Amino acid sequence: MQRRHFTRLTGAGFFGAALSGCAVAPAASARVISGGTRPSGPTSTLRIDGRRLEARMRELARFGANAAGGIDRVAFSQADLDARAWVRGLWTEAGLDTSTDVAGNLWGRRPGTDATAPPLMLGSHIDSVPGGGNFDGQVGSMGATEVAATLHAHEVQTRHPLDFVIFPNEEGGKTGSRALAGQVERMELDIVTASGHTIGEGLRRLGGDPARLAEARRNVGSVAAFLELHVEQGGVLDTDGVDIGVVEGIVGIKRWTVDVVGTTNHAGTTPMDRRSDALLAAARLVDAIHTTARSIPGRQVATVGRIAVEPGAPNVIPGRATLSLEIRDLSMEGIDTVFAAIARRAEAIGQETRTTLSFERFYTSGAAPTHPHIRDVVEMAATELGLSNRRMPSGAGHDAQSIAVFGPVGMIFVPSRDGVSHAPEEFTEPSDIENGANVLLQTLLTLDRSPPGGD
Amino acid sequence: MQRRHFTRLTGAGFFGAALSGCAVAPAASARVISGGTRPSGPTSTLRIDGRRLEARMRELARFGANAAGGIDRVAFSQADLDARAWVRGLWTEAGLDTSTDVAGNLWGRRPGTDATAPPLMLGSHIDSVPGGGNFDGQVGSMGATEVAATLHAHEVQTRHPLDFVIFPNEEGGKTGSRALAGQVERMELDIVTASGHTIGEGLRRLGGDPARLAEARRNVGSVAAFLELHVEQGGVLDTDGVDIGVVEGIVGIKRWTVDVVGTTNHAGTTPMDRRSDALLAAARLVDAIHTTARSIPGRQVATVGRIAVEPGAPNVIPGRATLSLEIRDLSMEGIDTVFAAIARRAEAIGQETRTTLSFERFYTSGAAPTHPHIRDVVEMAATELGLSNRRMPSGAGHDAQSIAVFGPVGMIFVPSRDGVSHAPEEFTEPSDIENGANVLLQTLLTLDRSPPGGD
Numbered sequence: 044m045q046r047r048h049f050t051r052l053t054g055a056g057f058f059g060a061a062l063s064g065c066a067v068a069p070a071a072s073a074r075v076i077s078g079g080t081r082p083s084g085p086t087s088t089l090r091i092d093g094r095r096l097e098a099r100m101r102e103l104a105r106f107g108a109n110a111a112g113g114i115d116r117v118a119f120s121q122a123d124l125d126a127r128a129w130v131r132g133l134w135t136e137a138g139l140d141t142s143t144d145v146a147g148n149l150w151g152r153r154p155g156t157d158a159t160a161p162p163l164m165l166g167s168h169i170d171s172v173p174g175g176g177n178f179d180g181q182v183g184s185m186g187a188t189e190v191a192a193t194l195h196a197h198e199v200q201t202r203h204p205l206d207f208v209i210f211p212n213e214e215g216g217k218t219g220s221r222a223l224a225g226q227v228e229r230m231e232l233d234i235v236t237a238s239g240h241t242i243g244e245g246l247r248r249l250g251g252d253p254a255r256l257a258e259a260r261r262n263v264g265s266v267a268a269f270l271e272l273h274v275e276q277g278g279v280l281d282t283d284g285v286d287i288g289v290v291e292g293i294v295g296i297k298r299w300t301v302d303v304v305g306t307t308n309h310a311g312t313t314p315m316d317r318r319s320d321a322l323l324a325a326a327r328l329v330d331a332i333h334t335t336a337r338s339i340p341g342r343q344v345a346t347v348g349r350i351a352v353e354p355g356a357p358n359v360i361p362g363r364a365t366l367s368l369e370i371r372d373l374s375m376e377g378i379d380t381v382f383a384a385i386a387r388r389a390e391a392i393g394q395e396t397r398t399t400l401s402f403e404r405f406y407t408s409g410a411a412p413t414h415p416h417i418r419d420v421v422e423m424a425a426t427e428l429g430l431s432n433r434r435m436p437s438g439a440g441h442d443a444q445s446i447a448v449f450g451p452v453g454m455i456f457v458p459s460r461d462g463v464s465h466a467p468e469e470f471t472e473p474s475d476i477e478n479g480a481n482v483l484l485q486t487l488l489t490l491d492r493s494p495p496g497g498d
Numbered sequence: 499m500q501r502r503h504f505t506r507l508t509g510a511g512f513f514g515a516a517l518s519g520c521a522v523a524p525a526a527s528a529r530v531i532s533g534g535t536r537p538s539g540p541t542s543t544l545r546i547d548g549r550r551l552e553a554r555m556r557e558l559a560r561f562g563a564n565a566a567g568g569i570d571r572v573a574f575s576q577a578d579l580d581a582r583a584w585v586r587g588l589w590t591e592a593g594l595d596t597s598t599d600v601a602g603n604l605w606g607r608r609p610g611t612d613a614t615a616p617p618l619m620l621g622s623h624i625d626s627v628p629g630g631g632n633f634d635g636q637v638g639s640m641g642a643t644e645v646a647a648t649l650h651a652h653e654v655q656t657r658h659p660l661d662f663v664i665f666p667n668e669e670g671g672k673t674g675s676r677a678l679a680g681q682v683e684r685m686e687l688d689i690v691t692a693s694g695h696t697i698g699e700g701l702r703r704l705g706g707d708p709a710r711l712a713e714a715r716r717n718v719g720s721v722a723a724f725l726e727l728h729v730e731q732g733g734v735l736d737t738d739g740v741d742i743g744v745v746e747g748i749v750g751i752k753r754w755t756v757d758v759v760g761t762t763n764h765a766g767t768t769p770m771d772r773r774s775d776a777l778l779a780a781a782r783l784v785d786a787i788h789t790t791a792r793s794i795p796g797r798q799v800a801t802v803g804r805i806a807v808e809p810g811a812p813n814v815i816p817g818r819a820t821l822s823l824e825i826r827d828l829s830m831e832g833i834d835t836v837f838a839a840i841a842r843r844a845e846a847i848g849q850e851t852r853t854t855l856s857f858e859r860f861y862t863s864g865a866a867p868t869h870p871h872i873r874d875v876v877e878m879a880a881t882e883l884g885l886s887n888r889r890m891p892s893g894a895g896h897d898a899q900s901i902a903v904f905g906p907v908g909m910i911f912v913p914s915r916d917g918v919s920h921a922p923e924e925f926t927e928p929s930d931i932e933n934g935a936n937v938l939l940q941t942l943l944t945l946d947r948s949p950p951g952g953d
Contacts, residue, residue, distance in 0.1 A: 361802075439766045
């Protein structure tokens with residue numbers, strides 16, 4: 044299990060050979076000064092406290108714990124409020140100046156030496172889906188909290204102010220982070236969430252003020268960088284034994300409804316060569332979607348998750364089939380290229396099956412690439428920590444994609460066992476969480492010296 | 499429109515050249531003696547009265563007529579009872595001795611010259627599906643009635659007794675004909691039909707006695723032959739411009755539920771090459787079913803009419819797919835051959851998609867081939883009447899398949915416009931119905947001279 048390689052064991056001595064004239068001090072030192080401008084220089088020897096992090100992951104899991112071993116800490120529930128208060132306490136203990144904005148985002152500010160520098164942001168969410176697990180959002184929230192505690196314990200002084208953040212209602216619509224991007228629509232506030240409260244009511248419960256939501260909006264350039272540590276929610280890192288995923292971005296998504304029209308007919312009296320079978324056409328399209336998405340270079344994915352036929356009896360040739368098509372890619376142009384190839388195949392399938400196939404797009408979510416410089420820094424940090432790593436897209440959505448609207452973002456993935464997510468079985472090894480938090484810390488310190496825009 | 503060739507116009511003179519030393523008399527003769535043993539000799543010059551037949555088709559259509567131009571003459575409804583009474587009147591007028599058996603079958607007996615000969619049977623059904631059309635069942639019922647009227651008008655004497663029959667509840671389970679085969683289960687009598695009456699109540703409404711249903715059962719050999727004229731309910735004759743279908747039999751049917759098990763997964767975080775997509779496997783199976791059924795010589799048909807996937811969301815790779823498979827063929831071995839080939843393809847699909855596919859059979863209906871001698875006679879009759887004809891399976895079920903359990907059967911198809919059936923748009927040209935009734939008459943007369951068993 045090479046991936047289970049544990050930095051706590053390989054530890055501080057590992058980088059001795061690589062250290063070369065850079066302002067770092069051993070972890071035992073009382074004060075570590077971050078600084079310098081070298082973008083790809085070696086990382087600090089500072090390490091987070093893996094045991095403390097593991098203990099806090101366990102403590103957080105108590106809020107909203109359910110009998111299945113998972114959590115029901117849906118946004119705006121009492122468990123969510125209690126957990127936020129607990130996090131706020133940890134942050135105060137770590138010397139952060141805490142506050143809640145009008146959008147219910149919980150902030151923890153740590154001043155930098157340069158009061159004019161835009162802040163470096165880091166954080167995630169602590170709300171869960173109903174019947175969720177203990178890692179989605181929580182790894183990033185506790186990882187950031189552990190970074191704050193480590194900086195505090197070692198009295199590290201950064202140039203940039205640091206803004207630690209817990210975004211509310213990620214699972215129910217990324218409300219907190221989208222409010223920062225100015226994307227929350229007035230009507231969304233009336234949506235009833237899994238907590239039983241509307242989003243508007245929920246924000247008030249957190250100390251926000253939905254009537255003043257527009258004030259939460261951040262300007263482009265108002266943040267030096269945002270970093271989010273998160274579990275992969277897929278099985279790539281786990282299966283391939285890779286420690287760290289260097290996220291290239293959150294994929295864009297387009298979804299279509301495909302309508303296939305043939306001719307309903309008696310299955311007994313209609314010879315095979317005289318059919319206009321909508322399901323046959325749909326089946327060939329499903330296969331074509333799969334083979335097309337695989338045949339084009341890239342890591343795009345195309346999925347048919349839903350299908351229905353009419354009339355739907357064993358002895359009737361379906362006259363109509365309706366299916367969904369979803370394509371995801373880091374590039375919206377990539378999505379369009381795959382779709383165009385699929386549409387060409389659909390044309391041919393329609394002709395060979397005597398059916399008509401039409402596509403209607405019903406959903407679009409823009410791709411949010413991470414900043415190339417932050418990718419490089421994450422990759423360097425992981426490598427210098429002795430962690431195997433791989434560049435990869437994030438197929439799922441995250442708060443980081445909202446922040447990407449107004450600033451450079453980066454994401455760090457740690458393995459999800461068997462790729463399971465949004466279920467009590469969701470699991471990430473404590474050693475992987477510790478690895479991720481150390482990459483987060485080192486990335487932060489490097490960006491402090493060398494931010495994306497070079498401010 | 500070569501198929502629209504109308505025998506009323508080509509008429510009696512057509513066979514002059516073919517007549518050769520056989521006991522026939524011109525239609526103008528008061529008495530036509532059927533007889534002789536030549537199995538493939540020319541037909542009689544006797545013809546049914548197309549205008550009377552057309553008028554009676556229109557009259558029958560009044561019983562249960564609905565606003566859509568079709569009929570709601572469901573079995574056991576008042577319209578069904580009224581129509582039966584009307585038919586009974588026509589039969590009495592045609593000299594038949596009418597009766598109703600315990601299974602609600604309406605009989606019209608016409609004695610033959612040989613009291614020891616088993617009867618020749620002919621007839622069909624007059625009940626419809628809800629919202630049905632005016633031709634399914636009615637063409638055969640009125641065709642047989644027209645044969646009775648023609649024999650009566652021309653005082654034709656047959657050797658075999660003739661049994662005209664209207665079977666009750668064909669559309670709701672072929673109750674009347676299946677009772678003759680001893681196939682009606684006790685529990686079926688409690689099924690509530692579209693009329694609102696149970697089958698048991700319905701049989702009593704027709705004058706039957708469900709408590710004595712077993713008495714309806716006929717022994718093997720108790721009938722010399724059964725003939726049924728019917729609309730094709732498919733589009734082959736209409737599309738290809740063929741006048742008469744020489745039915746080779748009613749196809750057997752087997753139906754399976756196919757269960758495909760893969761792995762439910764996040765459509766965004768699971769790369770294409772790591773999926774175990776149950777819908778992809780199901781789609782390839784649908785295509786394989788179609789291509790396999792077409793690649794094997796024969797006229798078997800294989801249909802997937804139903805499909806469902808779980809969980810069924812656009813952004814989730816389906817972990818499970820369930821579909822129906824139906825195979826029909828004139829030979830049960832033929833069905834098994836096609837199924838075996840499909841099962842082999844399923845095995846390969848399971849391997850290539852990392853899914854498991856399993857089949858569970860839930861329905862079997864035995865094939866009912868028509869008697870080869872009767873096919874020959876039908877074909878000869880059609881040919882000698884100057885009607886284009888083609889041998890073909892019946893993909894739909896008919897009362898004839900019940901009768902095949904205890905005696906030789908034959909069926910004659912006439913075209914269904916555009917293959918439409920079980921709908922108000924169901925239509926067969928009056929000329930085609932007349933052609934069919936003439937083939938029915940000639941086949942009957944030839945079988946009277948030369949029955950299948952040679953009795």
